[in-house]
Amino acid sequence: MKEQIIEILEDIQPEADYETCRTLIDDHILSSLDVLSLVAELEDEFDVTIPTVEVIPSNFNSVDAIAAMVERLQEEG
Amino acid sequence: MNKKTKDIIGCISFMVGLIILFAVLSVIFVPKDNSRAAGMEAVQANGILGEKENTIDYIILGDSETHSSFTPMQIWKDYGYTGYVCGTNAQHLYESEKFLRQALKHQSPKYVIMETNAIYRYSSIENAIMAKAENYFPLFRYHDRWKNLKFSDLGGSVQYTYTNYSKGYRFEDRIDGVENKEYMKPTERTKHITKINRHYVNNIINLCKKNHIELILVSTPSISNWTYAKHNGIQKLADQNGLTYIDMNLLQDQLEIDWETDTRDKGDHLNYSGAVKVTDWLGTYFKQCGEFTDHRQDAAYQSWNKDLKRYEKKVSGK
Amino acid sequence: MTSYVSILYLLIFLPAVLLVYNVLPKKYRPIILLLASYAFFWSISRKLLVFLLVSTVSIHHIGLWLTAVQSERNDVLAKTERSGKKAVKALYIRRQRWIVFFAACVHVGTLLVLKYSGFFGRNINTLLQTAGVGLSVPILKLMMPIGISFYTMQAMSYVFDVYRETTKADKNLGRLALYMAFFPTIMEGPICRYADDAEQLWEGRRSTLENLTFGTERILYGVFKKIIIADRLNIMIKTLYTGYADYDGGMMAVAAIAYTCQLYMEFSGTMDVVIGSAELFGVVLPENFRHPFFSKSISEFWTRWHITLGTWFRDYIFYPLSMSKPLKKLTSKARKKIGNHFGPLIAGTMALFVVWLFNGLWHGAGWHYIFFGMYHLVLIVAANFVEPFTREFLEKIHIRREEGPYRIFRMIRTALLVCIGELFFRAEGLRAGFCMFNKMVTQFTLCSFTDGTIFSLGMDKLDFIVVALAVLFVFAVSVVSEKGTNVRRLLSTKRRIIRWAVCYGLILCCIIFGAYGMNYTPVDPIYAGF
Numbered sequence: 001m002k003e004q005i006i007e008i009l010e011d012i013q014p015e016a017d018y019e020t021c022r023t024l025i026d027d028h029i030l031s032s033l034d035v036l037s038l039v040a041e042l043e044d045e046f047d048v049t050i051p052t053v054e055v056i057p058s059n060f061n062s063v064d065a066i067a068a069m070v071e072r073l074q075e076e077g
Numbered sequence: 078m079n080k081k082t083k084d085i086i087g088c089i090s091f092m093v094g095l096i097i098l099f100a101v102l103s104v105i106f107v108p109k110d111n112s113r114a115a116g117m118e119a120v121q122a123n124g125i126l127g128e129k130e131n132t133i134d135y136i137i138l139g140d141s142e143t144h145s146s147f148t149p150m151q152i153w154k155d156y157g158y159t160g161y162v163c164g165t166n167a168q169h170l171y172e173s174e175k176f177l178r179q180a181l182k183h184q185s186p187k188y189v190i191m192e193t194n195a196i197y198r199y200s201s202i203e204n205a206i207m208a209k210a211e212n213y214f215p216l217f218r219y220h221d222r223w224k225n226l227k228f229s230d231l232g233g234s235v236q237y238t239y240t241n242y243s244k245g246y247r248f249e250d251r252i253d254g255v256e257n258k259e260y261m262k263p264t265e266r267t268k269h270i271t272k273i274n275r276h277y278v279n280n281i282i283n284l285c286k287k288n289h290i291e292l293i294l295v296s297t298p299s300i301s302n303w304t305y306a307k308h309n310g311i312q313k314l315a316d317q318n319g320l321t322y323i324d325m326n327l328l329q330d331q332l333e334i335d336w337e338t339d340t341r342d343k344g345d346h347l348n349y350s351g352a353v354k355v356t357d358w359l360g361t362y363f364k365q366c367g368e369f370t371d372h373r374q375d376a377a378y379q380s381w382n383k384d385l386k387r388y389e390k391k392v393s394g395k
Numbered sequence: 396m397t398s399y400v401s402i403l404y405l406l407i408f409l410p411a412v413l414l415v416y417n418v419l420p421k422k423y424r425p426i427i428l429l430l431a432s433y434a435f436f437w438s439i440s441r442k443l444l445v446f447l448l449v450s451t452v453s454i455h456h457i458g459l460w461l462t463a464v465q466s467e468r469n470d471v472l473a474k475t476e477r478s479g480k481k482a483v484k485a486l487y488i489r490r491q492r493w494i495v496f497f498a499a500c501v502h503v504g505t506l507l508v509l510k511y512s513g514f515f516g517r518n519i520n521t522l523l524q525t526a527g528v529g530l531s532v533p534i535l536k537l538m539m540p541i542g543i544s545f546y547t548m549q550a551m552s553y554v555f556d557v558y559r560e561t562t563k564a565d566k567n568l569g570r571l572a573l574y575m576a577f578f579p580t581i582m583e584g585p586i587c588r589y590a591d592d593a594e595q596l597w598e599g600r601r602s603t604l605e606n607l608t609f610g611t612e613r614i615l616y617g618v619f620k621k622i623i624i625a626d627r628l629n630i631m632i633k634t635l636y637t638g639y640a641d642y643d644g645g646m647m648a649v650a651a652i653a654y655t656c657q658l659y660m661e662f663s664g665t666m667d668v669v670i671g672s673a674e675l676f677g678v679v680l681p682e683n684f685r686h687p688f689f690s691k692s693i694s695e696f697w698t699r700w701h702i703t704l705g706t707w708f709r710d711y712i713f714y715p716l717s718m719s720k721p722l723k724k725l726t727s728k729a730r731k732k733i734g735n736h737f738g739p740l741i742a743g744t745m746a747l748f749v750v751w752l753f754n755g756l757w758h759g760a761g762w763h764y765i766f767f768g769m770y771h772l773v774l775i776v777a778a779n780f781v782e783p784f785t786r787e788f789l790e791k792i793h794i795r796r797e798e799g800p801y802r803i804f805r806m807i808r809t810a811l812l813v814c815i816g817e818l819f820f821r822a823e824g825l826r827a828g829f830c831m832f833n834k835m836v837t838q839f840t841l842c843s844f845t846d847g848t849i850f851s852l853g854m855d856k857l858d859f860i861v862v863a864l865a866v867l868f869v870f871a872v873s874v875v876s877e878k879g880t881n882v883r884r885l886l887s888t889k890r891r892i893i894r895w896a897v898c899y900g901l902i903l904c905c906i907i908f909g910a911y912g913m914n915y916t917p918v919d920p921i922y923a924g925f
Contacts, residue, residue, distance in 0.1 A: 011735060015797070028698045032709055033779055036717050036739040040726050053559040055714045084604050091895060098899060102907070118913060203403050207912075220907045221914055224857050 001046075001067050008041045009063070018063050025057040035060060042066070048073040103216040104233040105226070112239040116222045124241030125161045125180050132378065133184040134369050135160040137245070138176055138281075139192025140168040145346040146192075146297040148246040150388040151353065152360045153381055157371030162245030164192070169200045170277035171208040177281060181288055187368050189285055190359075191278075193296045193311045193322075194303070200273050242384035248391055250349040254337035260300045260344075261326050267309040282318055294322040297355060298334045300344030323362075325355060332358055349392060396438050398920045399582065399668045400621045405614070408435070412578075413675055417602055424599030428573055428676070435578035436541060443540035450502060451572045454550045457498045458557045458564030458571075464491055465560065491558055498554045506547045509537050514760030542581040544757060544925050548707055549575060553589045555711050562589050570597040579672040583665055583922040585683040586703040592673075592680055600677040609883050610674035615901045616872075617667025622909035623865045625661035626917045628653050629910070630853030636821055639831050645843045646852075647835035651818035655810075656866065658817060659687070661921050662701070686873045687813075691805040693774040696813060704757070708750045717746035736783055744776050758925050763825040770816050861908050 006018045009030075016029045024030045030038065038060070039050050048070060059069045108116040111126040121144070125133065135158070137143050143164030152158050163176035173195060180186075211218040222230075270278070285292040294315050296303055303326045315322035325332060332354050336344055339351030347355065363369055372378040396404050412431040416424050436444050468487035475483050516534040523530055553574070556562035565571045574593040580586075587593075602610075635642060635650040642650075663684045673680045687700035697705045716722065722742040730738030755768025785796075794801050815832065822828030843849050850856060876882050886894055911917060 028695060031694055032713055033739060033743045035714075036726065036743050037730075037735055039718065040723070040730055040739060041735070043723075044727065050718070052715045052718045053561070055718060056561065056710070087891075091898070094895070095899065095902065098903065099906075102903070106907075203401060206402050206406070216906065218912065220909070221912065223907050224855075 001070065002063055004045060005042075005063050005066050005070075008038065008045065012037050012041070022062040022064075024062060025060050030060065038066075042070060046070050046074065099214045099216055103214045105230050106219040106222050107215040107233075107235065108219060108222070109230060109233075109235050110239065111237040116219060116225065117239075118218075119165045120239060121241050121243075121247065122163045122165050122176065122245055124239055124245065125163055125176075125184070126237040127240040128161065128184070129377070129380075130183050131185050132159055133161050133180070133186050134158045135188040135190060135363070136177065136180055136184070136186045137162045137164060137190045137192065138168075138173040138195075139164050139190075140195045140198065141166045141346060142194045142297045142299060142302065143192045144245055144247045145249060145341070145348070146352050146355045147190075147359065148248075148349075148352050148356050149244040150242075150246065150385055151356045152363065153373070154385055154389075155357075155360050156364055156369070157373035158360075158363055158369040159372060159378065159381060160186075160244065164245060167198065168195050169198055169204060169208070170195055170274050170281070171200065171205055174277050174280050174284070175208070175212065177284055181284070185288065186290060188293060188363075188366075189281075189290050190293050190295050191281065193294050193307070194299070196270060196274055196278060196311065196314075197268065197307060198274070199271070200277075202273065205273055240380070240384075242387040243391065244384070246352070248349060249341050249346070250392075250394070251341040252338055252348060253342050254340060255300060255343040257336045258300075261303070261305050261308070264305045264309070266306040267313060268304070268306040270310055270314060278314065282320070292320055294320055296322075296324040296326055298325050298329075298332065298347065298351070300336060300340075302345065325358070328358070396435065398917075398923075399579070399665055399672070400618055400917075405618070405668075409672060409675070413602065416599075416676060421599045421601075425569065425573055425597045428578075428596065429569060429576065432573065432576040432578040432581065436576060436581060439541045439582075440538075443538060446505065446540045446543065447546060447576060450505075450546065450550050451575045452568070453501055454498065454553050454575075455565070455568050455571050457494060457554055459566065461491055461494055461554075461557045462564040464494070495554055495558050499551065502547050502550050506543060509539050509543065511756070511760045512537065541923065542583075545584045545586055546575050546581065548586045548704075549588075552586070552707060552711060556589060565589070565593065567597070570594075573597060577673070577678075579669040580680065583662070583669065583920060584701075584703055585666065585669070585681050586707055587681060592678060595678045596676075602675055602677055605887075606674055606677045608887070610671045612883050612886070612898065612901075613671030613674060614668050615671075615898070615905070617664040617669075617671060618905050618909075619865070619901055620660040620664030620667065620869060622905055622911055622917070624862055624869070625657045625664060626910035626915060627854070627858055627862055627908075628657045629916060629918045632657055632821075634852045636823060636827075636831075639822075639827065639834070642848065643843055644835045644837065644839035645841050646848065647818070647831045648839065649843075649849070650821075650831065651814040651835065654821045655814045655817040657918065658821075658921060659684075659700075660869070661918055665920060665922070686877045688810050689806060689873070689877055690809045691802060692778055692809055693771060693812060694778065696809055697771070697775075704754070708754060712753060713746050713750050716749055717742050722746065737780075740776070740779055743779075744772075747772055747775065758820070761824070763819050763822055763828050766825055766828070767816055767820045770819065774812060865904075865908070 009016070009018050012034050013030060016024070018024075021027075021029065025035075035055065039055065042048070043050055050069075050073060054069060054073070059065055111117045111120060111123045113120045117123055125136070137147050137149075137160065141164065143162050147160075147162050147164075149160035149162060152160060161180075163173075163180065165172065173191065177189065207217065282292060284290075294311055296308065296311065303324075308324050308326070311324070312322055314320075334347070334351055334354060339347055339354065341348035372381070396408060398404070408431075412427065416427050419427060433444060436447060464487060468483065471483055471487075472480055513534055513536065516532050520531045520534070523532075553562065553571070557564045570593055571589075573596045574587070574589055577587075577592070577596055632650065632654050635646060635653070639647065639650070666683045670680045670682070681703055683702050685699040685702065687696050690696035690699055717726075717739075722745060726739050726742040729741050732738070751768035751772035752765065753768075754771075755765040758764045758767070789796055789801075796802065796805070818831055818835070819825070819828035822831055854862075872882055875885075886897060
C-alpha cells in the first residue's frame with residue numbers, strides 16, 4: 001500500500017522525499033490544494049470515503065500516517 | 078549559596094545596573110540650557126529658569142488660559158511687581174507641579190496662582206506614572222535628543238541662560254468674537270475632580286505651605302471652558318483647603334469682558350484686549366494685598382525695563 | 396489598558412498578576428489568571444464582559460450536549476447489527492449538526508450583528524437609494540466587546556473539535572472560561588485551539604527562572620519592533636494615506652512598503668509581547684508568525700503570516716467545504732476530464748473563494764477588505780493554475796527554483812505582491828486604494844527622493860536611519876532563526892556579561908530610540924480593531 005501512496009504523492013508534488021519525511025503538512029510540503037488532490041486519489045485508489053473529520057495534519061504528515069488512516073477506514077467500511 | 082539566592086541576587090544586580098545606566102544617561106540627555114537649541118521644550122514657560130535668583134514675586138500655573146489671559150509685563154509697567162506665567166498648552170497638573178517645583182529651586186515667590194481649568198483636565202494613570210519616571214530619570218523625557226546630542230553633553234553641567242521678554246505671556250491680537258451671553262447659570266451641581274488630579278492639587282498645596290507661599294485659585298473668563306458646576310467644584314476644593322478662590326467668570330461687572338472683541342477663538346481663549354482687562358484686575362488685586370514692593374527703580378531689576386521696551390514694541394504692533 | 400505595549404500593562408498589570416500568581420498555592424493560580432483576565436477585559440469593555448460570559452457558558456453547555464449525544468450514539472451502536480450501523484451514525488450526525496448549527500448561529504450571529512450591521516445597513520441604503528425607493532433601514536451604532544473577533548473563533552473551534560471528537564468536551568467551566576478569556580490573547584490573538592493551551596493554563600505551574608528570562612526577552616523584542624519601527628513610521632504613513640493626492644507615484648510605493656513594514660512590526664511585535672507574557676506563566680502559545688517575508692509564494696506567505704487565522708480557515712472552512720459531497724463529486728469528475736492538477740483546482744477555488752471572502756470580511760466591514768481577500772485569492776489560484784507551465788518552463792531553461800538567485804527572486808516578488816495588497820488594505824476606502832495604486836504604476840518617479848519631499852512627511856534623515864537599522868536587526872534575527880537556531884536559547888548559553896549586555900542594549904535602544912513621549916503619537920493596536 002505504501003508504494004501506491006508514494007506513487008500518488010510523487011504525482012502530485014514531486015519535490016519531496018516521501019520515504020523519510022514526517023512533517024508533510026507541518027512543514028507545508030503539501031499545500032491544501034495538494035491535500036484535495038491526494039484525498040480524491042486515495043478515495044479512488046483504495047475505495048474508501050475520507051470524511052472531513054479525518055483531514056487533520058496528524059493523518060497526513062507522513063506516508064505511514066496516511067496508510068494507517070486508509071487501513072482504518074477500509075476496516076470501518 | 079544555593080541556586081535560588083544566586084538567581085535572586087542576579088536579578089537584583091541586573092536591575093541595579095539598569096538603574097545606574099538610566100541615571101548616567103539622564104545626565105547626558107538632559108538639556109544643558111533652557112533654550113530651544115539646547116533641546117528644552119516649552120521654552121517660553123521654562124524661561125523662568127533663566128531669571129535671576131529670588132526676583133520673581135508671583136508665579137502663574139495652568140494651561141493655555143494662563144498664557145492668553147495674564148501678561149506680567151503690564152503689571153510690571155503699572156506697579157513694578159515681577160511675575161511669570163508657567164503656562165503651557167493643555168497642561169496637566171503633574172506638569173504644573175513640576176514647573177512649581179523647579180521654579181522654587183531658584184525663586185521664592187509670595188503668591189502662586191493656579192488657573193483652575195487644568196484641574197478638570199483628564200490625566201490617565203499612565204501619564205502620571207510616566208511623569209513620575211521622567212522626574213527621576215529625565216532620560217525618558219528627553220530621549221529624543223539623541224538626534225542632536227553634542228560632545229559637550231557628556232560633561233553634564235547645566236546652565237540656564239534663556240529669558241523670555243514677555244514672561245510667559247503669548248501675545249495674540251486676533252479677534253474672533255462671539256455673541257455676549259450668560260454662560261454662568263447658577264446650579265447646585267458640582268463637577269467632580271478626579272482622584273489623580275486631587276492628588277496633584279494636594280501636592281501643590283503642600284509645596285506652597287512648606288515654602289510659605291499663598292496659593293490662589295483663579296478661573297479666567299472663558300465661555301467654552303467654564304461652567305457653574307465647575308465653579309462649585311473648585312469652590313468646594315478651596316473651602317476644604319482654606320484657599321482664596323477668584324472666579325473671574327462671575328466678576329463680569331468689574332472686568333467688563335466684551336466677548337465680541339476680547340476673544341481670539343469664539344470664547345475659548347482671550348486675546349490681547351481681554352488679557353489687558355484681566356491683568357488690570359489682577360494688578361489692582363495685588364496692590365490691595367500690599368505684599369509686594371515696586372522694583373521699577375531697583376538697579377537689580379533693570380533687565381525688566383529693557384524687556385518692557387521689547388514687549389511694548391511687540392504689543393503696539395511696530 | 397488599550398495596548399499590550401503600554402506602561403500600565405507591562406510595568407504594572409503584568410508584574411502584579413505574575414507576582415500574585417506565583418505567591419499563591421497551585422490550586423488558586425488558574426483562578427487568579429481568570430480574575431485577572433476578566434479585570435483586563437472589564438478595563439477596556441466594561442459591561443460588554445457579559446458577551447464573553449454568555450459565549451463561555453454557551454459553549455460549555457453545547458460541548459456537554461454534544462458529548463451526551465455521542466455517548467448515546469455509542470450505546471445504540473453497540474446494540475445494533477453491523478448492517479444498521481451506518482443508518483444510526485447518519486442519524487446521530489444529523490442531530491449533532493443541528494447543535495453545531497445552533498452554536499454557530501449564536502456566536503457568528505452576535506458577531507455579524509455587532510460588527511457588520513452598519514456595513515450591511517449602509518449598503519442596503521445605497522441600493523434602495525439607487526433603486527429609487529424612498530425607504531432606508533436605520534443604522535445602529537453598536538459597541539463591540541474587545542477581542543470578539545478572536546474569542547468567537549476560539550469558541551467555534553472548540554465546538555467543532557468536540558463535534559469531530561478530536562477534543563473531549565470540558566466539564567470544568569473555569570478551564571473553558573480561562574481558555575476563552577486569557578488576557579494576553581484576548582485582544583489580538585493568537586487564535587488558540589482548546590488543545591493548544593487550555594490544559595496548560597489550568598495547571599498553574601510555577602514560573603521558572605527560564606520562563607521569566609525567556610518571556611522577558613521575547614517581550615523586549617516585541618516592544619523593540621513596535622516602538623522603534625512601527626511607531627516611528629506612524630506619522631509618515633498617516634500623512635501619505637490621508638494626503639495621497641499631494642504626492643507622486645514614488646511616494647505611493649513608499650506608502651505601500653512602509654505600511655507593510657509597520658503592520659508586520661506592530662502585529663508580530665505585539666505577538667512577541669503576548670507570547671512572551673504567556674511564557675512568563677509557563678504557558679506555550681501557538682506562534683502566529685514564521686518570518687513571512689521569506690515566503691516564496693503567496694500561499695506560502697499565508698502559512699507564515701497570521702498563522703492561527705489561516706489554519707482556522709483551513710480546518711473549519713476550506714476542508715469541510717471542499718470535501719463536502721457536491722464538491723467532492725465535482726473534483727472526481729473534473730479529474731477524469733482535465734487531469735490531476737486542474738481537477739481539484741475547480742472545487743478548491745470555490746472553497747478558497749469562501750475562505751478569502753470571510754478572511755477579508757473578518758478584518759472589518761469594508762469593501763477594501765473584501766477586495767484585499769479577493770486579491771489574494773486571485774494570486775493563489777493564478778499561481779496554482781500556471782504551476783505546471785512554470786515547472787516545465789523552468790526545467791527547460793535549467794533553473795532550479797528552490798535554489799540561489801531564483802529563490803531570492805521569488806521571495807522579493809512575493810514581498811512586493813504583499814505590499815500591493817497591504818496598500819489596498821490600509822487605504823481609506825477602496826476608491827482611495829485604486830487611486831493610490833494607479834498613481835504608483837502610472838506616475839512612478841524618484842523625484843520625491845531627491846527634492847526633499849521624502850523628509851517632509853514627518854521623518855527626517857536620522858529617523859530613516861534608525862528605522863533602517865532596526866529593520867536590519869530584526870532581519871538578522873529572522874535569518875538566524877529561519878535557519879533553525881533558537882536565538883534565546885543560544886543567548887542563554889553565553890556568558891553572563893554577554894547576556895546582560897544584549898538585554899541592556901535592547902532596553903536602552905527601546906528607551907532612547909523609541910517613538911514615544913511628547914513628539915509622537917503611537918499607532919493604535921491595529922489588529923485589536925478587527
